[in-house]
Structure formats: structure tokens, C-alpha cells
Amino acid sequence: MFEAVNLELTAGQLLQIGGKNGAGKSSLLRILAGLGQPDDGEVLWQNLPLTESDFPQNLCFIGHLSGIQPQLTALEHLEFWQAAFGLAPTDGYQVLATLGLAGLEDIPCQLLSAGQQRRVSLARLWLTNRPLWILDEPFTALDQSAILLLQQKFTEHLASGGAIILTTHQPLTQQFPAAQLLELAYRW
Amino acid sequence: MVMFKAAFVREWRLLARQKADWLNPLMFFLIVLTLFPLGIGAKPNLLAEIAPGIIWIAALLSVLLGAERLFKDDFRQGVLEQLVAAEQPLLAYVLAKIVSSWCSTALPLLLMSPLIALLLGLDSAAWLAVLLTLLLGTPLLNLLAALGAALTLSADKGGILLALLILPLYIPLLIFASAAVDQASLGLDYSGQLAVLSAMLCLALALVPLAVLKALKLNVG
Numbered sequence: 001m002f003e004a005v006n007l008e009l010t011a012g013q014l015l016q017i018g019g020k021n022g023a024g025k026s027s028l029l030r031i032l033a034g035l036g037q038p039d040d041g042e043v044l045w046q047n048l049p050l051t052e053s054d055f056p057q058n059l060c061f062i063g064h065l066s067g068i069q070p071q072l073t074a075l076e077h078l079e080f081w082q083a084a085f086g087l088a089p090t091d092g093y094q095v096l097a098t099l100g101l102a103g104l105e106d107i108p109c110q111l112l113s114a115g116q117q118r119r120v121s122l123a124r125l126w127l128t129n130r131p132l133w134i135l136d137e138p139f140t141a142l143d144q145s146a147i148l149l150l151q152q153k154f155t156e157h158l159a160s161g162g163a164i165i166l167t168t169h170q171p172l173t174q175q176f177p178a179a180q181l182l183e184l185a186y187r188w
Numbered sequence: 189m190v191m192f193k194a195a196f197v198r199e200w201r202l203l204a205r206q207k208a209d210w211l212n213p214l215m216f217f218l219i220v221l222t223l224f225p226l227g228i229g230a231k232p233n234l235l236a237e238i239a240p241g242i243i244w245i246a247a248l249l250s251v252l253l254g255a256e257r258l259f260k261d262d263f264r265q266g267v268l269e270q271l272v273a274a275e276q277p278l279l280a281y282v283l284a285k286i287v288s289s290w291c292s293t294a295l296p297l298l299l300m301s302p303l304i305a306l307l308l309g310l311d312s313a314a315w316l317a318v319l320l321t322l323l324l325g326t327p328l329l330n331l332l333a334a335l336g337a338a339l340t341l342s343a344d345k346g347g348i349l350l351a352l353l354i355l356p357l358y359i360p361l362l363i364f365a366s367a368a369v370d371q372a373s374l375g376l377d378y379s380g381q382l383a384v385l386s387a388m389l390c391l392a393l394a395l396v397p398l399a400v401l402k403a404l405k406l407n408v409g
Contacts, residue, residue: 035408
């Protein structure tokens, strides 16, 4: 699909993958997340191939599928993710209130709007303590306030030594001057 | 263990909110069993004679009917890929799925077995055999159905493929379970058949969850 992709990411860095629709952004993310195999070349985590390293335990992956079950409530999603990440139960109401979902904790997610569902999906970032985040179009369907909130969360995460790889069409260079940008382009 | 509990609770909530998922297979089971006496007519002896086979075929078809949904929603909504990518305790998740599917599809069959025995004119010895074989055999049905569901996850029309894949694997179970009930209705000892069923169940318990795990990873990757 693509060739000559060469990149390196260290702690505290943000990598933005750009490119037109269909350029292969999501496919590249899946390969980076270990969900797909490259035809050629390799992905290393701390100088070890993904399969031989403890990479999966360091990853929080949110792909273009939200992972939201329409029949479950926001709070029930949080409960499940906490168990999945092996975290001690924290106050789900607090996290959801931060995300502007106060009052909507006990409503099945199918009744929430697309943007609100996206917020529930992103709540994982407030729960997890994993250093590497791989996010596919995290800003989709979010309103301006949620985008700002998410960017603040990114800043905090980077400041605490985390790393982020994401795809988005949103320009990020203003908030994150140090961000690396990888532009995927067609080559016929 | 934490993950098992969380996944199990989650599954129960989903079942409680999507009742068709577990009620449909049960209704199907009951209706198939009701059709047989009607179709065969007033021949109680013949009915009691073929009852073990009928019960078991209806049971395995109804378990199969409920199997397709097992991982489908989680696959479509991206829950599985997140679990696989971030190496979250997938085995606990798989076990929770299998246990909850047994509780929702097979446990009601066990509870309904006295009614079924009445419907098909089985005596109490044969009913006990039905109950015991269902107890040992249905977990095996659920395990294999989960494997089929995991293997056919990314197939578009997975339902038929699932049936074709899994039904042949049910043959040994069907043979030994109906043989046990047959023996019981003749007043003979059927502990041998039960032992074979237990052995098959132990083998499946040890191996199938791992195979399901691998199949899920293959389908997501």
C-alpha cells in the first residue's frame, strides 16, 4: 500500500499522520498498533520487534470504530474498560463530568449523539495509565470545546512522558509546535 | 479474575437488554419439540422411542442459533480490536462469553427438561438421563459454538458457514448422548456414555478457549 515510511517516536512526542482520504492512514496505524503486518519492513518498540516486546501492555488504541455498545450506558463502558486495563475502580462520574457528560451517565449510548458517543469512547484516555496512545481520527464529530479538552489532555500526557500517534485533518502545529508530521501521499 | 467478572456482568447487561438474543433460541427449541408429537400423531410409543434424538437435535440447533451473536457486535463495534491490540485479558473475556452463553441458552433447556419429558412421553428414568446428558453435553455445545462463532467472525454470511463447520463436530456428542437416554429408557446402565461425555467435555474445556482466542486474534489482525 505504501512504501518508504520511516519514522521514530520518543517519549513526550506527538506524531500526526496526514494524507488524503484513502492514502492509507488507518492501515498504517493498524500496523503500528500491531493489528496488521507490513509486507516489508518492521515496527520496533524499544528496539525490539512488536511481538517480542511488551508493546501491547503499553498501548491504548482507539481505532475508527468507537468500541461503544449501543445498549450499554457510559458508566458501564467505563467499568468494563477499567477492568480491561487492570485499573482499580475510580469514580466514573468524575471522568464523565470532565468530558461534559454529566447527567448522561446512565443513559444507553444509542440515545447519545455521535459527538457524545465519541466523548464516551475517548473517556478511556482519562482512565488509562499507558504511555503510548494510537488514535484514529480522535477529533471526528467533536465540538470545539471537546476538541480543546482533548488537546489539553494531549499536552498533559506528553508532558508526563507519554507519546501519541494520531491521524487527523485538524492542524495541530499551533498547539503542538514540536509535533512530527508524516504526510502520506499517492505515488503512481 | 477482575476482567472475567467485568466481562460477565457486561454480557448479562447486554442479554437483559436484548432479550431476543436468548429468547429466540429457547422458543425455537420449544416449538421444534412441540411439532414432533403433532407431526407423528397419536403414537406415544414411537414418540418415546425417538425422543432422545429429537431432544438432542433440537438442543444443538438452538444453541447454534444463539451462537452467531456471541462475538459479532464486539467485532463490528471495534471492542475486539481494542482488546487484542492493547493485550487486555482476552482469555478471561472469552471464558466469560462462553459461561454466559451457557447460562443464557443451555441452562433454560435444563430447567425445561421435565416439561419436555412430559411432552414426549418419557418416563422418569429417561428424564434423568436427559437431564444428565444435557448437563454434561450442553457446555460442550457452547464451547464448540463459540469456536465456530470466532472462526466465522469476519465472514459476511457467517451463520450458514458456522452451522456447516460446527454441526459435524456435534456428531460424537449426539451419538453418546442419545445412546445414554436410550439405555436409560430400557432400564440399562448408562454410566459408560456419561463417562465418555465427561471426557469430551474436559478435553474441550482445556483446548477450545485457547483456539477461540487464536481465532479472534486472526480475525482482528
